[in-house]
Every structure is written in structure tokens, then in C-alpha cells.
Amino acid sequence: MLHDQSLGYGAFTNLIYEPSAVDEYRFVGQLRQDDYQIPNCPPYDIQDPNCTLPADDVQREADNFALLSWMHTFTSQAVLTSSILYHYNRANYDGGAIDPLTTTNHHSSQYEGAQEDLRLSLNRNHFDIGVLGFAQQDQSTFSLVYHDSSGTPPLSEATSPSGGLITAWLQDTFQATHWLNLSAGVRQSPFQGAHISENATDPRLGMTVMLPRLNWVLSAFWGKYYQAPPLETLSGPLLAYATANDTGFLPLHGERDTERQFGVAIPLKGRTINADYFVNQARNFFDHNPIGNSDIFLPLTDQGALIQGYELTVRSPPFWRYGQVHVAYWNQTADAFGAITGGLISLPT
DSSP: OOSOOEEEEEEEEEEEEEEETTEEEEEEEEEEEEEEEOOSSOGGGTTOGGGGSOOOOEEEEEEEEEEEEEEEEEETTEEEEEEEEEEEEEEEEEOOTTSSEEEEEEEEEEEEEEEEEEEEEETTEEEEEEEEEEEEEEEEEEEEEEOSTTOOOOEEEEEOOEEEEEEEEEEEEEEEETTEEEEEEEEEEEEEOSSOEEEEEEEEEEEEEEOTTTOOEEEEEEEEEEEOOOOOOOOHHHHHHHHHTTEEEEOOOOEEEEEEEEEEEEEETTEEEEEEEEEEEEEEEEEEEESTTSSOEEEEEEEEEEEEEEEEEEEOOOBTTTBOOEEEEEEEEEEEEEEEEEEEEEOOO
């Protein structure tokens, strides 16, 4: 593979300050930058004269965030955590000037948010109560420039969609006996986007059972999840170009998942064996699709998907005071089905 150089650098910090026995401040921050060359020919075309030309196609990415938290302990049974956050990421694709079709795709997102989380222990109940909210602003620029003899005029579009999400939750874990724990909770998530508004209610149930004498722990979980949709949309010249290529764009809805998990944890002579099986049934499953033969990929949602898998881990006891062996096996399948319900779609011909 030619012209596939990559370069990346970053910095990360985790600072903790404890002014008293009941207060803790924590700051977590990251700066990351990655640059990638886009290969302009596969290895089997090494004799192609175009492979000797400079490769100007590049992808430049950045991912930066800052999170400041204050944790206050009222009593040993009540802890409050307050957090504010800022997150910025960018992915810029710049096609080369010698390409027959030069594609420019710049996309950046920034988020500002806050979270409050209160954890209470009352007798045999352990409550988790919280709320999280953030605002999102996107900047997106698409551009197509033709360098052939077709005379096709350049296409460009700039959009600045915005949106926000607020999530509130209540979770209770009840210790019925020393061998049985029950959990129940609910999460409410209203979402407001540029072209769509949604509200999801997600209940969750779980339990763990410790078998006597064996000390095996059996676990089961059932719950619903909501993932807010991307803010992308098409309009103007780019929508006309998509239509000319027998494609169109439908509004994107949030993904809704129903997950089931079953597991067992087995202690065996100092070793720990964990095995579990999970199934996730998704509606409006997120995927992506290109416009024509360009390098622009836009999100879409499939009608549904079935994701299931098995996990097995074995952890040995410590040996020689400093060593431990950990072996893991994982197998997962994902199958999408049904029509495309949102994003870039094929129009009937």
C-alpha cells in the first residue's frame, strides 16, 4: 500500500485535589490530533503510473475534552457528584487537487453539558438518582469539484445544525438476602434536534443470585436503551446532487435497543471464571452510506438489527507475588434487516 502514512499525538491528564475529608475535586482532560494519508491505489496496481503521483488526500481528526467534577460526601450513605464538561471533535477529509473528483468533507461537533448524580444507601436499598444534559453544535461543509471534461459545475453546502439531550434516571438495587440482589430503574430521555424531537422511556431490571455452597453467582438483566440520532441533514445543491444519483435523504430517528444478558461467575481454587450471553434487538440501527462514487459518507438507519454474542474470561490467582494470567474469548454476530428508515436512501427508478 502506497501513501498511507499516519501521524498522531496527544496529551492526557487526571488531576485530583482533596481539600477536606468530605470533598474531592477531579479534572480530566485530553488533547488528541491524528493525520492520515489516504492511499491512492491498491498494491496490485503498483505499476499504475498514477501511483507515482503525489497523494494529497488526507484525513485530519481531533478529539479534545475537559471534565471537572466535585464529589461531596454528606455521610457514608449519601454522596453527591456534580460535573461540568466540554467536548470537541473534528474529522476533516480533503481530496487531492489532481483527483478527477476532489471531495472536501469537514465536520466538527462541540458539546457543553453538566451532570448531577446522588447515591444513597438506606438499609438494604442503594439508590442512584441523576440528571445529565448537554447542548450540541455542529459545523459541516461538503464540496465536490470536478476536474474532468464533463463540465459539471462544483457543488458545495455548509450547514450548522444544533440540538440537545436531557436524561434523568432513577435506579434502586435492593439486597433481599445475602444471596439475592434485585435492581430496577427507569431512564427518561427527551431529545431536541434540528428537524426532529423524540422522547424515550427506558425501564431496566436485573438480579443476581449466589448459589449456596458453590458460591456461584448467576446474573440476569433486561433493559431498554435510547441513542440520540446524528444532526446531519441534506439540503440545497448537495440534496439535488444526491437526487441526481438516484438517492435521497430522510430524517434520522434515534436508535432504540432492547438488551438481555445472562451470566455466571465461578470461583475455582483461586481462579475466577466469568461467562455470559447477550442479545441486543435494535430498531433504527445506525449505519452509513456514500453518495454516488464520492468519498462522502452519510449516516443512515436500518429498520432493525440483531446483535448477539458470548464472552468467557478466566483469571488465574496471583503467582510469584507479581504475576497473573488473564485469558478472554469473545464471539459476536450482528445482522441488519428491513428497509432503510432514515438518512441516505435509494430512490425507486
